[in-house]
Amino acid sequence: MYNILLALSLILILCILYALFGHILLTLFLSLLSKSSIKKEEDYLPEVCFMIAAFNEEAFMAKKLRNTLGLDYPKDLIKIVVVSDGSTDQTDEIVRGFENEGIELVRVEGRVGKTEARNQAIKERTEDIIIFSDATAIYEKDAVRKLVRNFADETIGMVSGKLSYFDQTSSHMGRATKLYWSYEQLIKKSQSRLRTLTGAVGCINAFRRELYYHLPANVIEDFTFPIMVVAQGKRVIFEPEAIAYERTTQNSSQEFKMRLRVIRGGMTGFRFALPKLILAKQWSAIIQLFSHKVMRWLMPIFLILLFLVTLLGAFAETHSILFKTLFILQTIAYGLGLLGIYFPKNKIMGFANYFLIMNSASLSALIKTFSEELEATWDTNIY
Template structure:
């Protein structure tokens, strides 16, 4: 039974560390480091190199007028900002609609091979030193381009990750509210990651790369933005985080849509771990490997399994010792009971805000199991249909 106790506390430690402990650790680490390290950053002005804003879209005609208007309104010299849409496979009239706008370049192929195949094709046509990627349904703040590009004054920066923001609505579903909370926490972690060493992967809603560092990504890659950005760190560059550049989009329209999105991400996460094997070598990549394992690998691999194992192990310890183990077991029952109640009420369009966090935490970890089996079966197509947004 003593061995079971040890196993319990080890599993509990890793669960706590993956979701909260890592953030607490690097927060303290950075506080201490700032005491001995002066801030040498400067407010650089007049850095306005040519930039391409690339939007790869598939059958997103409904979003395009707003996206075009948003892109043309960005605060950057018009003669230095090229706006390019890649609409491969779209048959909803997207290419024709985009072709009616001045200042917009459209590259279209009738063959649909997936987003990353479209980006790979589009990158061969780019001649600017920097490229900013964004999604058709994500709206950027006016200063986004300037805020991103200023980071490239540092020659060590090879990629810049913008911030993803979820529109908060009073009518949001539990999954939508949970997604908003999750991304606020992720943004805080990314800011600390960037200061410590490097952001661990960029989100496709808004990120940028040095064109010369881009290398074509395998066409069956699920998380193209994640793999694309981290391969730049393998070349010795860092991913900077720029909260002054943000993309705004609505939350998923329903539990079904959010689960669909999460399962795809988890399947892609496992694929990414395999394709980014060198990053697991802490002797070569040091702090970056530590960040990668702590922030990403644990969540996409063992942590959901640890959560599952904690339930029967905790029950056995409660049955034998009582006391603290009983308290923790009751706590688990209450937490998962709240998550299941949140799911039940959400399916009936009834919402209690107190249930949002346990509900979202539950579906986030359930998606890892489903994503694992989908990845093992090879069932996640790169030609996925975007989850509906509210």
């Protein structure tokens, strides 16, 4: 009994450690061995459609449009389009106020969701490069140039920019989000050297129009569409010098809801896109997806099983200090995570709370993905 419980504990601990650290260490190591390069041309200036998705964004739209109009890119080569997904506030009126400056409003009726709204809007575009942005994202002045210079390389199909946050140290959510995105962007840099990203930054990414794939309305496009680009034989890379800024979520409830929606959309997108990758024989991308995403989605299962195994070991093997220690450490960690709700200014409790939120969202997403249909729409208060 003891040996079985010990073996199970070790396997589960290894799975958890791999999900947390193994993938990033493996990717970093392999990226050092990679010889892939990117041909960048600073004077490469294709026609660009800058597409902003919006639902009830009256609080941010004017600032977003002024920021976009101020971007350093030839005015005759960039078309700014706002796709309003059935907005019911003053979003559309604000956009119409900028029509004299060349900004186009595309209104999609019926609240179809961000992915489907873009599906409909993109049919009419003729520009070479499409940039997807959100109404709340503020770009550095040179962000568009930094994105499109990579398309001078014919092997590049999609480019993800870098996301930073305005308020990344003002709350425990901000601090935890900063740490999480530093981790994610280190992975993106390494994956970019290996030719394959397993997801783009949703508020700042660019792609060749001819590669666009009409996606199901209920998938997360910044996760699913890069997979479809890879399935078409093109590279998806990370451009760390193309920077956009966003606000962080303000509390645990907002973060949980946002993470749940993103993870569920990712799982749905994975089920949709995996057969395409298999048909395209993109084995490297498939391995990356399982290593990076699937293992992380499964981590709450590993955590629950480890807790139960060590609990059983602590009571069944009363002489075992190991199982008692593991059980106590887990109990303390989860306790700190729960206390982080009430003491958010405490850094340790705050980070523990963020870890708990991420894995609770993953567990809930796993259950919901296989039990109910995912809504296509999004809430501007949490995303």
